[in-house]
Amino acid sequence: MKKVKFIYNPHAGDNYIIDKLDDVIEIHQRHGYIIVPARLDDHLDMAGAMADIEDDYHHILIAGGDGTVDILINYMMNRGIDLPIGILPMGTANDYAKYIGIPKDISRALDMMFRTEPRRMDIGKINDKYFLNVASTGLLTDVSQKTHNELKNAIGKLAYYIKGIEQIPSFRKIPVKIRSNDGEFEGDMYALLVFNGRTAGNLDLAYKSKADDGLLDVIIIKANLKELVPLLGKLLRGDHLEDPVGLMYFQTKEIFVETTDELIVSDIDGERGPDFPLHIRCIPDGIQVMGVGNI
Structure with missing residues (x-):
């Protein structure tokens, strides 16, 4: 089975993702993927969550708000990691996920990820x-x-x-x-x-x-x-x-x-x-x- 790094912020969205962990795992297994989870602590330690990312992962799935996704993007860009990213919007506003059409419902969001090819998207950079x-x-x-x-x-x-x-x-x-x-x-x-x-x-x-x-x-x-x-x-x-x-x-x-x-x-x-x-x-x-x- 192909591996997926799953990074989640347990505090985002009033702990909603905690109740949906089994759904995330079940849907991935049904599509032939095995989930390797990493829980972000109170300090949002992305380096710890991504410590084994050089192994053979198919993509990275992250559950959190815009700020949490930004932390992941910065980690990846600074280290030259170019794996596809799946976003489960768990924040208060989720502005970027809404902008690109990712639904907040986890099952629907994952279904879209498995039905479509990854797409190249722009990002912004402010100083470093x-x-x-x-x-x-x-x-x-x-x-x-x-x-x-x-x-x-x-x-x-x-x-x-x-x-x-x-x-x-x-x-x-x-x-x-x-x-x-x-x-x-x-x-x-x-x-x-x-x-x-x-x-x-x-x-x-x-x-x-x-x-x-x-x-x-x-x-x-x-x-x-x-x-x-x-x-x-x-x-x-x-x-x-x-x-x-x-x-x-x-x-x-x-x-x-x-x-x-x-x-x-x-x-x-x-x-x-x-x-x-x-x-x-x-x-x-x-x-x-x-x-x-x-x-």
Whole structure:
């Protein structure tokens, strides 16, 4: 039987994967695969989980949210591991899995993985770190970092909105210089979002994005206070952002970001990102993903 490395975060999605372990094993055995499980501890020790990966594995299956999958991607890219990846979305938002059409139901997700060939997909890189969905900075972009896992598991994406409302009094503009071959901005902004995926916190923002086009989708929120509230309303409603007041949207292969604000931090899929200055670029065909739907 062919071997599959199965890495799971037992705390993701209110421990949902724990009750589904037998289903994962049974479905794989039915298709001629043997599961070799690795449980991520509280420190998300990917090196320990992947310690035997040089053996003859057919693919890697990971159960977790966007942040957990990013940890795996970084481990693989830094070590030149190019095995296909299957994703079982177990996080709160699961933005990337939704973007590429992977259902949250485990049986359906695994069925898609076994019925389709792995597909080459782009990934993003911000300085020395890789990401699947979005790199960001500024307004609300560190909400996930500041939201406790217990709250996420209890009330899901509503936890992000609650934490976001708490931050409204601290909204402030950030001085930045942003350069790329396809768009530039120098001045004060509220937020920068650079998408390899399409959504952030289940908000459909980068609606032009394609998972294998070799491009990043860049959104800069530069509204003044009078423009900010109606602009946020458009974002929350999921309106298409065809040149609205106070916002820039363009696609590019890479961008460079500088700021003089020493307090500002970057975020990668809900986790703390690297320090400024930032070099964010697309890595075309960076990974192989199983079970990709119609995108």
